[in-house]
Amino acid sequence: DAGVTQSPTHLIKTRGQQVTLRCSPISGHKSVSWYQQVLGQGPQFIFQYYEKEERGRGNFPDRFSARQFPNYSSELNVNALLLGDSALYLCASSPSLRDGGYNEQFFGPGTRLTVL
Amino acid sequence: AQSVTQPDIHITVSEGASLELRCNYSYGATPYLFWYVQSPGQGLQLLLKYFSGDTLVQGIKGFEAEFKRSQSSFNLRKPSVHWSDAAEYFCAVFSGGYNKLIFGAGTRLAVHP
Numbered sequence: 001d002a003g004v005t006q007s008p009t010h011l012i013k014t015r016g017q018q019v020t021l022r023c024s025p026i027s028g029h030k031s032v033s034w035y036q037q038v039l040g041q042g043p044q045f046i047f048q049y050y051e052k053e054e055r056g057r058g059n060f061p062d063r064f065s066a067r068q069f070p071n072y073s074s075e076l077n078v079n080a081l082l083l084g085d086s087a088l089y090l091c092a093s094s095p096s097l098r099d100g101g102y103n104e105q106f107f108g109p110g111t112r113l114t115v116l
Numbered sequence: 117a118q119s120v121t122q123p124d125i126h127i128t129v130s131e132g133a134s135l136e137l138r139c140n141y142s143y144g145a146t147p148y149l150f151w152y153v154q155s156p157g158q159g160l161q162l163l164l165k166y167f168s169g170d171t172l173v174q175g176i177k178g179f180e181a182e183f184k185r186s187q188s189s190f191n192l193r194k195p196s197v198h199w200s201d202a203a204e205y206f207c208a209v210f211s212g213g214y215n216k217l218i219f220g221a222g223t224r225l226a227v228h229p
Binding site for chain 1: 120148152157158159160161162165167206208210211213214215216217218219220221222
C-alpha cells in the first residue's frame with residue numbers, strides 16, 4: 001500500500017505570492033494533519049482535518065488555510081508569502097480521530113518550500 | 117504548557133559505540149511520548165512510542181527508550197550504532213487534543229566509521 005504522498009516535492013516562490021500544497025493520505029485514513037518544519041527546528045502543528053472539517057488549528061496567522069476533500073485528500077494554502085514561510089511542510093494521516101485520544105499518525109515526505 | 121526539550125543539538129559517535137539521546141518533557145498528566153527519525157529528504161518515521169505500562173519500550177532498528185516520570189525524561193538508546201543511523205531524531209509528546217504532537221528541536225546524529 002502507498003504511504004502518505006505529497007506534491008510537489010519542492011517549489012520556489014517569491015514574497016507576496018500564494019502557494020498550494022497537496023496531500024493524499026493512506027487509503028482508508030480519514031484524518032489529515034499539517035506541520036511546518038523550519039530548518040533547525042522540530043515540526044510545528046498547523047492544522048488537523050477529519051471528515052472534511054477543521055478539528056484543530058495551531059498558532060499560525062490567517063494567511064494559512066486548508067481544506068479536506070470528500071476523498072480525504074487535503075490542500076494547504078499559504079497567502080502573501082513571507083521569507084519566514086520557507087520550510088518543509090509535512091502532512092500526516094491517521095485512520096480516525098478521537099477527542100482527547102491519540103491515533104497513530106503516518107507522515108509523508110514533505111514539500112520543501114523556499115520563499116525568495 | 118506542554119513542551120519537549122532535546123538538550124543536545126548535535127551528537128557524534130563512532131560506529132559500534134552505544135548511543136543515548138536525551139529528551140525531557142513538560143506535561144501535566146501521564147504523557148504519550150514518541151521518538152521519530154528523519155533522514156535527509158525523508159519524512160518522519162516512528163521509532164517507538166510510550167503510552168502506559170512497562171517503562172522500557174522497544175522500537176524498530178534496535179532502539180529502545182526508557183520513561184522516567186520522576187525525571188520527566190524519555191531518553192532514546194541503542195547499544196551499537198550503525199552508520200545508517202546517521203539522521204535527525206525528534207522526541208514528541210501528544211498534547212492531549214486532536215492528534216496534535218509537540219516536537220522537540222531535534223538532535224542530529226553523526227556516525228564516524
